[in-house]
Amino acid sequence: MEFNEVYCSNCKKVLGQYNVKFYNDEKVKELLNTTHSSHVRNGHQVNIRKLVKD
DSSP: OEEEEEEETTTTEEEEEEETTTOOHHHHHHHHHHTTHHHHHTTOOEEEEEEEOO
């Protein structure tokens, strides 16, 4: 299974993992702006990266 993972480089933790089947890149970016906006507002470096799990 493929996942999009939202990772904060400043906090060094995963903020969320979203299944690619249900959450495309646009939906993950929208979640980043709504759910994880506090990290972005505080100037943290937040990345979306692909993750493959078996």
